[in-house]
Amino acid sequence: MSxxxxxxxxxxxxxxxxxxxTPRAGRRRVFLxxxxxxxxxxxxxxxxxxxxxxxxxxxxRGACPPTLMGCDPxxxxxxxADLSRRRQVDNLFLLDRFRGKPFDTVLHLAFQGxxxxxxxxxHEFNVNAAQHLLExxxxxxxxxxxxxxxxxxxxxxxRNDYKVREDxxxxxxxxxxxxxxxxxxxxxxxxxxxxxxxxxxxVIRPSGVFGGGVISGINLxxxxxxxxxxxxxxxxxxxxxxxxLSRDLMLAISLHGxxxxxxxxxxxxxxxxxxxxxxxxxxxxxxxxxxxANRLQRGLGMTRYHAAFHPKRLYYSLVLDDAKFERxxxxxxxxxxxxERGGDEVE
Amino acid sequence: xxxxxxxxxPLDMLRPLLPDSEWERVRAYPVQDMGLGTDAFGTRRExxxxxxxxxxxxxxxxFRVVSSGHEHIPSSGGGxxxxxxxxxxxxxGMMVGADVFRYTEPPRLVxxxxxxxxxxxxxxxxFFRGVGQMPGxxxxxxxxxxxxxxxxxxxxxxxxLGKLSERAYELxxxxxxxxxxxxxxxxxxxxxxxxxxxxQQTMVxxxxxxxRALRLPYFPxxxxxxxxxxxxxxxxxxxxxxxxGAPLRIDPGALHSIDVRxxxxxxVRDAVAELIREAQATRRQYAGGSR
Numbered sequence: 001m002s003x004x005x006x007x008x009x010x011x012x013x014x015x016x017x018x019x020x021x022t023p024r025a026g027r028r029r030v031f032l033x034x035x036x037x038x039x040x041x042x043x044x045x046x047x048x049x050x051x052x053x054x055x056x057x058x059x060x061r062g063a064c065p066p067t068l069m070g071c072d073p074x075x076x077x078x079x080x081a082d083l084s085r086r087r088q089v090d091n092l093f094l095l096d097r098f099r100g101k102p103f104d105t106v107l108h109l110a111f112q113g114x115x116x117x118x119x120x121x122x123h124e125f126n127v128n129a130a131q132h133l134l135e136x137x138x139x140x141x142x143x144x145x146x147x148x149x150x151x152x153x154x155x156x157x158x159r160n161d162y163k164v165r166e167d168x169x170x171x172x173x174x175x176x177x178x179x180x181x182x183x184x185x186x187x188x189x190x191x192x193x194x195x196x197x198x199x200x201x202x203v204i205r206p207s208g209v210f211g212g213g214v215i216s217g218i219n220l221x222x223x224x225x226x227x228x229x230x231x232x233x234x235x236x237x238x239x240x241x242x243x244x245l246s247r248d249l250m251l252a253i254s255l256h257g258x259x260x261x262x263x264x265x266x267x268x269x270x271x272x273x274x275x276x277x278x279x280x281x282x283x284x285x286x287x288x289x290x291x292x293a294n295r296l297q298r299g300l301g302m303t304r305y306h307a308a309f310h311p312k313r314l315y316y317s318l319v320l321d322d323a324k325f326e327r328x329x330x331x332x333x334x335x336x337x338x339x340e341r342g343g344d345e346v347e
Numbered sequence: 348x349x350x351x352x353x354x355x356x357p358l359d360m361l362r363p364l365l366p367d368s369e370w371e372r373v374r375a376y377p378v379q380d381m382g383l384g385t386d387a388f389g390t391r392r393e394x395x396x397x398x399x400x401x402x403x404x405x406x407x408x409x410f411r412v413v414s415s416g417h418e419h420i421p422s423s424g425g426g427x428x429x430x431x432x433x434x435x436x437x438x439x440g441m442m443v444g445a446d447v448f449r450y451t452e453p454p455r456l457v458x459x460x461x462x463x464x465x466x467x468x469x470x471x472x473x474f475f476r477g478v479g480q481m482p483g484x485x486x487x488x489x490x491x492x493x494x495x496x497x498x499x500x501x502x503x504x505x506x507x508l509g510k511l512s513e514r515a516y517e518l519x520x521x522x523x524x525x526x527x528x529x530x531x532x533x534x535x536x537x538x539x540x541x542x543x544x545x546x547q548q549t550m551v552x553x554x555x556x557x558x559r560a561l562r563l564p565y566f567p568x569x570x571x572x573x574x575x576x577x578x579x580x581x582x583x584x585x586x587x588x589x590x591x592g593a594p595l596r597i598d599p600g601a602l603h604s605i606d607v608r609x610x611x612x613x614x615v616r617d618a619v620a621e622l623i624r625e626a627q628a629t630r631r632q633y634a635g636g637s638r
Contacts, residue, residue: 158466161486162388168486232469236389236476238381269383270391270473277383287469316466317389317476 020257021332024104024144027054028253031092031103031142033083033133034110035060038214039148041067043107043246048075050250052336057103059083059092060110083110083129086136093140105144105253106137111186113150113179114215115306123182130186138199146202146252147190150183151262151320152217153205156312162236163321166205166260177309191260200258204249207264207320211242217310224303227275227282228293229314234272236317240265247337251329254336261328264320271314290314358393364400372454373399379494385477388458388491394477395456402445405438409584410543412442413633416591417450425492425534426594427525428457430619431518432501433510434544435567436580440499442587443539447497458491459499460484464562485528492532500525502615509553509565515545516623518616526611530601535594536615540622542589542630547582548572588626588633592618 030047034040035058047053048071057077058068064078077097081088093103110129112122130147137145154164155171171180187203194201208218218239221227240248240263248263275282285293294307307314362370373396379386406412420426428447432439444457460483466472481487483500491498501507502521510519529536549570558566572579595615600607 158463158472159482159484161484162481162490163486165486230469232471232473234473236385267382268387269381269385270389273383273385319387 020255021328022256023254023332023336024256026104027052028105029054029098029101029103030056030253031106031137032056032058033060033106033108033129034148035068035078036062036065037109038211039209039242039245039249040107040109041065042211042242043249044068044071044076046246046250047253048072052254054101055098057092057095057098082125083133084125086128086132089129089132089136093136102140103137103142106133106142106146107249107253108133108145108147108186111148111183113183115177115179115309116304118179123178126179126182127185127189130189134189134193134201138193138196142199144200144202144253145190145193146204146249147186148249149187149203149205150180151205151207151264151318152180152310152313153184153187154318156310156316156318158316160316160318162317163319164262165321166262166324179309187260194258200256202252202258203260204252204325205260205262205320206240206245206248207262207318208237208239209242209245210239214242215304217305217313220303220305222275222278222280224297224305227280227303227305228290228297228307229271229282229284230287230290231284233287233315234270235313235315236268236319237271237274238264238266238268238319239274248325248329250337251333255329255332257328261325262320262322263325264322268319287315358396361393361396361400365396365403369399369403369449372448376448376454376456386479387494388479388481388487389476390456390479391477394474395479398441398474398478399445399448402441403449406442406445406449410438410442410547410582410587411584412446412587412589413629414446414450414587414589414591415629416539417447419537419591419593420447420451420455420497421535421537421594422451422453422455424495425532426497427492427529427534427536428497428499428539429502429525429536429615430539430541431516431623432503432505432507432544433515433541434582435508435548435550435569435572436582437508438547438582439541439544439587440501442544443499443541443589446589455497457497457499459501460488462505462564464505464564467562483524485524488524488528489532492528492534502612505564509558509567510545510550511553512545512549512551516542516627518620518623521612521616523608523612526597526601526608526615530597530599530608530611533599535596537594538592538615538618538622540590540592540619540624540626541587542623542626543585543587544582546585548580586630586633588630590622590626590629592622 047056055075059079059081112126153170155169190201190203209216210219291307297303378390378392381387385391447457448454456479458479461480463482465475466482502525503519507519552568554566597611601611
């Protein structure tokens with residue numbers, strides 16, 4: 001702390017609350033927005049396997065994912081809703097089932113982050129859903145709010161740090177992709193409420209996520225046939241997996257802590273090595289031809305990766321420093337996810 | 348052919364390039380594997396071995412480096428290695444790196460804070476990172492020193508590489524970052540003076556408008572470049588003389604007072620200037636002796 005008693009920027013970034021890392025009291029009643037995402041499906045399965053989770057309300061547009069159809073109806077409810085409508089969001093908090101025992105945790109994973117088919121409605125949804133969900137959470141006495149952001153919010157370039165901390169420069173370039181601007185808008189909405197005394201507001205910035213069916217940049221790149229990379233560049237990355245991310249989200253739900261947190265995988269290495277490990281042979285093209293090659297590939301159905309979304313991603317390293325999350329959450333995982341509780345082992 | 352086909356060059360393939368004793372040094376250098384054969388900074392042992400093989404040959408046979416004062420280089424823990432910069436292409440940095448690696452026990456790698464433009468260049472940026480050289484940011488410096496590495500800084504900046512020949516061995520003003528960071532981490536600054544790099548190229552003119560257009564710190568016109576094409580950038584085999592000075596402990600007051608910081612920067616600059624003079628004296632003796 002500085003001599004004036006205020007936190008310096010770096011200290012502020014690592015400040016996660018006085019009781020950070022201690023288990024939250026009581027049983028969890030979780031509102032999960034964006035239930036159709038692969039990470040969400042995995043997380044719901046984890047939540048329902050935890051005896052300390054009393055009930056889960058999963059919300060998304062459209063029908064319930066088939067893998068969640070067989071979940072215990074006593075503890076799991078799926079509700080279709082449009083989160084960009086304030087009234088619909090409020091109604092979810094007033095469901096008969098949860099009126100007597102309101103939610104104590106809200107997880108906001110409902111973000112339209114796929115550049116394919118992005119339009120003004122997607123923008124409205126992204127920003128309004130973030131706003132309505134957070135406001136409703138604060139109104140209805142939720143004590144923990146978690147927003148799953150993205151590592152794309154960081155500014156990328158040749159002067160990047162070898163590990164990017166939460167207080168690193170953000171990409172506020174007005175010409176950045178609109179999804180990126182939406183993500184930052186949603187983050188800023190959360191950050192504006194981070195000093196709320198009753199609710200711990202958390203923003204989690206995961207590195208690229210691997211996993212079957214996951215719509216993340218790195219996963220779509222790896223699913224491409226073949227992946228196309230710029231010649232002469234080999235950025236360092238530390239992607240995570242949907243299993244690891246859902247475990248980290250479980251920790252975020254189970255333990256006290258607020259603020260902005262990076263979460264990433266344990267392995268750091270050059271992108272080319274990750275390809276080698278998986279036996280994938282990428283094609284390399286000169287940098288200026290990359291966007292054209294990507295557009296051509298998309299047109300031919302050979303990839304769903306969108307090179308224009310985060311154009312510098314394949315050129316410059318982005319290794320997230322998740323030491324803060326490690327210290328506050330993973331280091332205290334034992335009481336809430338220990339083997340004796342039937343949960344996962346602690347890595 | 349195997350080298351061309353695989354990106355993972357087996358370390359054993361580099362063995363013929365180095366004598367056994369040097370080969371053992373490459374193998375002994377600790378690279379903390381983060382899961383895929385590199386450390387957190389991206390250092391790859393096989394690239395390090397390749398770069399050292401090249402550096403070793405240049406050090407021994409091409410620039411025929413004569414160096415002294417290795418006892419001043421800390422054998423463990425963090426430190427900042429600071430010296431003069433010149434020669435159009437940074438062979439001086441490479442030779443100091445090779446020299447420190449060759450003559451320290453256990454072998455120590457100088458990890459330079461490199462200008463950002465290098466990382467915009469295809470292949471070059473990836474190679475620099477692979478041999479442990481980092482973009483010059485404070486966080487990178489912090490990370491390296493916290494993990495006990497030697498950090499190399501040329502406080503004159505990359506512009507000093509494009510120094511005109513009429514200003515040979517004239518030190519440009521030093522930036523303050525190295526002093527501030529050394530004070531913050533409480534690590535020593537090891538100054539060095541290097542003589543010989545100024546003679547490897549004769550810089551006639553710096554075409555600044557073209558440099559700006561190409562986003563380079565300078566665009567050299569030398570007696571051989573661009574007239575001989577890229578070959579004109581190759582250095583002349585002038586003998587290098589490197590002299591390391593006693594480690595300087597930086598006054599922690601440099602963190603709170605600009606005057607103290609300025610004074611400490613001048614102290615480092617004076618030490619480097621003195622070491623250049625000593626290296627020049629050694630060169631004169633050497634030239635006299637060989638006659």
